[in-house]
Amino acid sequence: MQLFPVECPRCREKLRRNGETLNCSGCGIIYPRNSGITDFLTSLSLATELMGICDYFDNFAVNYDSMIVTMVEELKCPWWEYSELIERVMVEARKKLIVDLGCGTSFPVGSFIPADSHYLGLDISFEMLKQSHSLFEDNSNASFWRIDVERLPLHDNSADLCLAFFSFNVFINLEEIIRQANRVLKADGEFFGNIALTLPQENSLQPFRRISAQQLKKLLTGLGRRGRELVTERRGDILFFHLK
Ligand SMILES: C[S@@+](CC[C@H](N)C(=O)[O-])C[C@H]1O[C@@H](n2cnc3c(N)ncnc32)[C@H](O)[C@@H]1O
Ligand SMILES: [Zn+2]
Numbered sequence: 001m002q003l004f005p006v007e008c009p010r011c012r013e014k015l016r017r018n019g020e021t022l023n024c025s026g027c028g029i030i031y032p033r034n035s036g037i038t039d040f041l042t043s044l045s046l047a048t049e050l051m052g053i054c055d056y057f058d059n060f061a062v063n064y065d066s067m068i069v070t071m072v073e074e075l076k077c078p079w080w081e082y083s084e085l086i087e088r089v090m091v092e093a094r095k096k097l098i099v100d101l102g103c104g105t106s107f108p109v110g111s112f113i114p115a116d117s118h119y120l121g122l123d124i125s126f127e128m129l130k131q132s133h134s135l136f137e138d139n140s141n142a143s144f145w146r147i148d149v150e151r152l153p154l155h156d157n158s159a160d161l162c163l164a165f166f167s168f169n170v171f172i173n174l175e176e177i178i179r180q181a182n183r184v185l186k187a188d189g190e191f192f193g194n195i196a197l198t199l200p201q202e203n204s205l206q207p208f209r210r211i212s213a214q215q216l217k218k219l220l221t222g223l224g225r226r227g228r229e230l231v232t233e234r235r236g237d238i239l240f241f242h243l244k
Contacts, residue, residue, distance in 0.1 A: 004097055004118070009040055009153040036133045037126065040147040046124065049172055050148065053207050054124045057104065061127035065107045068166070071200045076236030083108045085233070085240060086165070089192050093117055096160035101149045101181060101193075102167025105131035109163060115141060120159075122149050150176050154184040164193035168216070169208045178219055191220070191243040198237045213239055 006015045006022060013026025020033040029043050046054060060067060072082045090112035098113065100106065103121035105128055113119045119142040121132045129144045136142040147153065150173055162181045171177050181191060195211050213232070220230055220243055233240045 004158055005155050007153045007155060009147065009151040010043060015153070034126075035130055037129045037144045037146055039126070040145055040151075040153065041124065044148065044151065046148065047172075050124060053170060053172075056207055057123075057125035058127040061105065061125065061131050064105050064128065064131065068104075068107065071196070072238065074200055075196055075198065075238050077238045081235055082238070085235065087112045089242065090114070093161050097158065098161045098163060099152075099154070099159045099181075099184065100163040100165075101177060102164060102170060103132055103144075104128045104165075104167070106135050107131075109165065110135040110142075113141065117141060118143070120145065122147050122152075124148055150180065152180045152184055156183050157186045157189075159184045160186060160189050162189070162191045162193075164191070166194060166196060166208075168193065168195045168211055174211075175219060192241070194238050194240045196237060197234075197239055216241060 007013065008015055008024040008026055008029065010029060011024065011026040013024055015022040015024055015031070022031040022038060024030075032039050032042060057064070069079050072079055086109050090109060091114065094114045094116055096117045097120065098117055099120045099122065100109065101122055103123050104125070106121050110119070110132065119136070121129065121142065121144045123129050123132070124146065126146055129146055133144050149171075162185055168174055185191065195216055196208060197213065199208050199210055216239065217230060217232075220241060228243050231242045231244070
């Protein structure tokens, strides 16, 4: 069931569900659905750098969850503390449209989505999305889109909560993605996520780039709506942010 309107990322016309596919009434494009994942990238080409990132995560998708646990511990945050902090915010997120930007395998956040909310997992990597999809036994409150989040096909003011766990360290055009998140967030919407303040050890997650706490603050407050409060919480070398 489609609970929220979706627009064509190419021409911004409304998309209609036709069985398993989403069809554009404007440009006529048909977005297919494979293994429960709607693929918006069939008609949009990815820049070479983004294709490299996509290949990287496609290759590591099966082992990604154990890699992320290792990374969190390397960043001096015990795993239980990391997942507990995410759970604490997510249990409050009832009856919301939750949009996870660069959702990867949705681990661990996928386990904490309230049953009366809808989780929309967005990623460019089909293999990561396949892992994410398998985490949700009953998919009635979850959707998965293969898409570049720089081109979010959601209406303005439609989402209640945007998430971004470690994906700010990987996004190429972070500024544009934060702008898009602010566009789709409702006036009382919230943005919750985290960044790694130091880079993981060599041989682990290569596409990571360094972002400082100052850069993050500047981006979130500079591009966000006025009147929102930015709360940050540091655990080891991981900085959680909550814009609300
Ligand atoms: C470091 S992983 C984070 C995954 C997950 N959020 C987590 O908590 O571990 C970054 C993810 O962002 C995705 N990604 C990178 N650039 C993207 C883009 N422009 N649009 C959508 N997904 C993107 C990658 O494929 C990867 O799955
Ligand atoms: Zn279209």
